[in-house]
Amino acid sequence: MRVSSGNIYLSNQEYKNNLRYDNIDYVLKSLNEEFPKSKGGNSNVFLLIDSQEKIEYVIKFSKYNLNNKKIVAKNWDRIERFDREVAALNTAKGCEFEFVVEILFDGIYDIGNQSFRYYVMEKAESDLTEYLKTTELTIQQRFLICTEILSGIKELHSEDIYHRDIKPDNILFINGTWKISDLGLIGFREDDFKAKEIGMKIGPANWMSPEAFNKMYNEGDGYLNTYGFDCNLDEKSDIFQLGKLFWFIFQGNVPDGQLTRNDFKIEDDQVFEILFNMLSHSKTRPTAEEIEIEFERRYSIYII
Numbered sequence: 001m002r003v004s005s006g007n008i009y010l011s012n013q014e015y016k017n018n019l020r021y022d023n024i025d026y027v028l029k030s031l032n033e034e035f036p037k038s039k040g041g042n043s044n045v046f047l048l049i050d051s052q053e054k055i056e057y058v059i060k061f062s063k064y065n066l067n068n069k070k071i072v073a074k075n076w077d078r079i080e081r082f083d084r085e086v087a088a089l090n091t092a093k094g095c096e097f098e099f100v101v102e103i104l105f106d107g108i109y110d111i112g113n114q115s116f117r118y119y120v121m122e123k124a125e126s127d128l129t130e131y132l133k134t135t136e137l138t139i140q141q142r143f144l145i146c147t148e149i150l151s152g153i154k155e156l157h158s159e160d161i162y163h164r165d166i167k168p169d170n171i172l173f174i175n176g177t178w179k180i181s182d183l184g185l186i187g188f189r190e191d192d193f194k195a196k197e198i199g200m201k202i203g204p205a206n207w208m209s210p211e212a213f214n215k216m217y218n219e220g221d222g223y224l225n226t227y228g229f230d231c232n233l234d235e236k237s238d239i240f241q242l243g244k245l246f247w248f249i250f251q252g253n254v255p256d257g258q259l260t261r262n263d264f265k266i267e268d269d270q271v272f273e274i275l276f277n278m279l280s281h282s283k284t285r286p287t288a289e290e291i292e293i294e295f296e297r298r299y300s301i302y303i304i
Contacts, residue, residue, distance in 0.1 A: 099152030101181040124172035152180035160189035166241035209240035243278025
């Protein structure tokens with residue numbers, strides 16, 4: 001491996017692209033042959049292959065050199081976020097969550113005199129974005145995808161973990177199951193990290209909750225927030241993002257603006273009502289458990 005311009009790349013000398021963990025040798029390769037490194041502002045991702053069993057995994061590196069004090073000081077919040085992601089994935093693994101991507105192991109990887117945090121996770125066959133582009137689905141199948149995603153969010157919420165970055169790219173298809181991935185923006189119910197997030201943009205463009213926008217424009221010193229807008233991102237913020245995601249799963253566009261029944265092309269008034277309530281501007285949104293019950297009722301009528 002090599003480092004250039006703040007990113008980690010594969011070495012031209014293939015024998016250097018290796019990792020040894022727990023007496024097992026692994027080989028690193030490009031996850032996508034078109035790109036020598038992965039996309040991502042704070043990390044680089046590669047394919048990791050067990051050289052004996054030939055099993056493929058994915059390895060994700062935090063791209064901040066832990067041996068450079070200036071880099072660490074400047075990017076400490078991002079380094080800490082990576083550590084929190086690893087901790088959350090290990091919590092999910094310890095709880096045997098079925099619908100959250102599984103971490104295999106994590107550690108520190110040395111490249112010359114530089115050191116980088118990493119973790120290894122199971123490899124997906126597809127993400128939801130690509131899957132929906134290329135696959136014709138029945139309403140029943142769309143219900144099933146939504147149900148598995150909802151189960152993953154319920155699992156995280158059971159440990160007081162809020163995802164806050166729910167979008168199609170972060171939903172992975174692994175061994176026949178849709179799983180939640182990319183916990184880089186997670187929050188916790190009781191969280192001393194909140195003070196570092198005041199006024200920050202938390203979440204992906206086009207998928208952010210109303211309170212995420214409030215946080216950007218109404219929170220922190222110098223902001224009056226005259227009307228006391230809610231700036232707290234919690235489980236109901238995840239529900240809003242799920243509402244957008246489920247709408248996208250059912251009909252392929254992202255809901256925005258003042259929605260009406262005519263905007264939802266599926267001929268099912270009850271499904272529209274469920275999604276409409278999930279997309280409520282206020283936190284009168286339903287709980288994950290309430291959504292699950294309503295989905296089960298509606299799904300049953302589509303079973304052949």
